[in-house]
Amino acid sequence: MSNPHQLTVNNAFNLxxxxxxxxxxxxxxxxxxxxxxxxxxFLVLGSATNLILDEYFDGTLIQVLMDDIxxxxxxxxxxxxxxxxxxxxxxxxxxxxxxxxxxxxxPGLVGASPVQNIGAYGVEVSSVIHSVTCYNFVTKxxxxxxxxxxxxxxxxxxxxxxxxLILRVQFKFHQLFEPxxxxxxxxxxxxxxxxxxxxxxxxxxxxxxxxxxxSKLPAPDKIPNVGSIFKNPIVETESIPADFLAxxxxxxxxxxTKLSAARLVELVLDSVEVPPSLGFYEKHSxxxxxxxxxxxxxxxxxxxxxxxxxxxLHGVQLxxxxxxxxx
Numbered sequence: 001m002s003n004p005h006q007l008t009v010n011n012a013f014n015l016x017x018x019x020x021x022x023x024x025x026x027x028x029x030x031x032x033x034x035x036x037x038x039x040x041x042f043l044v045l046g047s048a049t050n051l052i053l054d055e056y057f058d059g060t061l062i063q064v065l066m067d068d069i070x071x072x073x074x075x076x077x078x079x080x081x082x083x084x085x086x087x088x089x090x091x092x093x094x095x096x097x098x099x100x101x102x103x104x105x106x107p108g109l110v111g112a113s114p115v116q117n118i119g120a121y122g123v124e125v126s127s128v129i130h131s132v133t134c135y136n137f138v139t140k141x142x143x144x145x146x147x148x149x150x151x152x153x154x155x156x157x158x159x160x161x162x163x164x165l166i167l168r169v170q171f172k173f174h175q176l177f178e179p180x181x182x183x184x185x186x187x188x189x190x191x192x193x194x195x196x197x198x199x200x201x202x203x204x205x206x207x208x209x210x211x212x213x214x215s216k217l218p219a220p221d222k223i224p225n226v227g228s229i230f231k232n233p234i235v236e237t238e239s240i241p242a243d244f245l246a247x248x249x250x251x252x253x254x255x256x257t258k259l260s261a262a263r264l265v266e267l268v269l270d271s272v273e274v275p276p277s278l279g280f281y282e283k284h285s286x287x288x289x290x291x292x293x294x295x296x297x298x299x300x301x302x303x304x305x306x307x308x309x310x311x312x313l314h315g316v317q318l319x320x321x322x323x324x325x326x327x
Contacts (some may be wrong), residue, residue, distance in 0.1 A: 009061060011048035012107065012291050013299075014224035019057040019193065019199065025064045025167070028142070030056065034062070035140055044071060044165055047084075049107040050116075050226055050322045054296045064111055064167060077171045078131050081111025093203050097173035099128040102180060104209040107220050107227075111166040115159040117152045121183040121209060126152035133168040134159070142167070153270070177202050179185050185212060218281055224290035225281065226322040230261040233316050244314075262286040268309035278302060300324065 007019040023033050041059035045051075066080030068092055077097065079088060088187065089104050091097075102123035112118075113125045114132050133144045143164075151158040159166060181187055181197055189212055195204065199265065218225055237257045248260035262285045269280070277294040282289035288299070307318045 001075045009045065009048075009053065011045075011051065011144075012220035012224060012226050013048070013052055013294070014219040015053060015294065015296060016055060017053045017057065018055065018058065019061045019109050021060040023060055023062045025062070025066065025165075027066060028167070030269065031142065033136060037137075044162070046081075046112040047107065047220075048226075049112070051218055052226060052296070052299060052322050052324045054326045055147055062165060064109075064165065067110075072170075075172070077173060078133075079169050079171065081108050081166045081168060082210065083110045084108075085113060086112055086236060087259070092173060093206060096175075096202075098177045098202055099123070099171075099174045100125065101205040102183075102186070102209055104206040105219070110169055114150060114152075114157055114166060114169060116155050117157050118156070121186045121212075122180045124154075126150070126157075128171050128173055128228055128288065128291060130170040130172040131236070132159075132166055133170070134164040134166045136164055137234070144170075179205050181205075216284055218283075218289065223281065224294075225287050228286040228321045229262070229285075229288040230265065230286060230306075230318045230319050232261045233259050233264075233318060235259060241313075259316060264310050264314060264316060264318060265306060268313060269308060271303040271309050271313075274302060275293060296326070 009019060011017060025031065025033070031074055037060060043057065043059065043061055045061050045063045065083040067083035067087075068080045069083065069088070070078040072078055085106055085108050087109055088099060090102060100123065102121040105118060106118055114129060115226050117124050117126045117269055119125065127258065129150070131144050131146050132150055132279060135141070136143050145158070151156070158164070179197060179200055179202075181190060181200070186208070189208055190200065193208070195208070203276060212321070217227065220226070234252065235258050237251070237255050238256065245263055248263040250258045252258055265280070266285050275294075275298045277291055277298060279289050279291050283287050310316055310318050
């Protein structure tokens with residue numbers, strides 16, 4: 001454990017963050033530390049790729065540091081929650097294990113992958129998760145939940161309840177490479193590079209996904225960011241003019257329309273004051289970046305101003321995508 005003067009919390013937005021208390025789990029022997037959590041608020045912290053933290057967290061930050069990879073006798077790969085996701089991708093490619101090539105370059109740690117059931121280019125991580133070993137904060141016991149017990153759905157799982165600390169994830173990868181190339185932007189990229197289902201290799205598929213992602217989004221370790229800062233709003237189709245955001249809207253079932261949050265931000269940027277420490281990525285107007293020295297209050301003030309302007313000028317409520325943890 002550390003006091004706030006000794007603790008600096010790594011986070012994707014590169015903010016200076018301290019906390020009242022810090023608990024690190026380097027092995028299962030450290031689990032008893034969790035039994036004595038105070039009534040204070042606590043937060044499980046990975047690499048904070050979808051999180052914006054205030055300068056001081058008045059509670060306990062918990063981080064799992066276990067990052068080993070163990071091949072079990074039944075072919076299951078047991079992976080420590082603290083391993084960087086890209087390291088797992090590298091491991092599977094090197095050992096002829098298939099199923100997550102389409103998830104290349106997703107930022108964060110292995111332990112975060114089940115929480116949102118991360119997905120990209122037609123593949124979700126739940127398709128290769130066998131089970132998840134976690135600490136239950138309610139029962140104060142270590143439990144292993146089967147894939148079914150995790151209640152996986154689109155960007156969702158039982159772990160969003162925050163009753164669990166993920167310690168290890170057990171994967172059942174495929175022995176036969178059967179690439180999923182159905183996602184439109186991926187299919188277009190492969191067509192342009194004269195690659196198809198019969199000729200593409202796992203590594204080339206992974207490299208293709210990386211190229212597509214790098215063309216759109218900056219890596220947090222190079223340009224501090226937490227991905228899309230706003231969610232694309234979904235409104236009743238009848239509530240907006242027929243020509244509103246033409247070419248930047250998508251019809252959905254049940255009389256609803258999804259609007260481009262990126263376009264809405266672009267329309268109001270001239271009417272808000274962006275501090276010098278912040279900016280929007282040149283290739284994607286939904287990606288807010290820390291240009292250096294940004295502080296929590298600047299970020300929240302800017303986001304509120306954008307939300308107010310979009311609501312005032314266009315009658316649409318923008319919702320923030322990353323979780324914001326204030327003092």
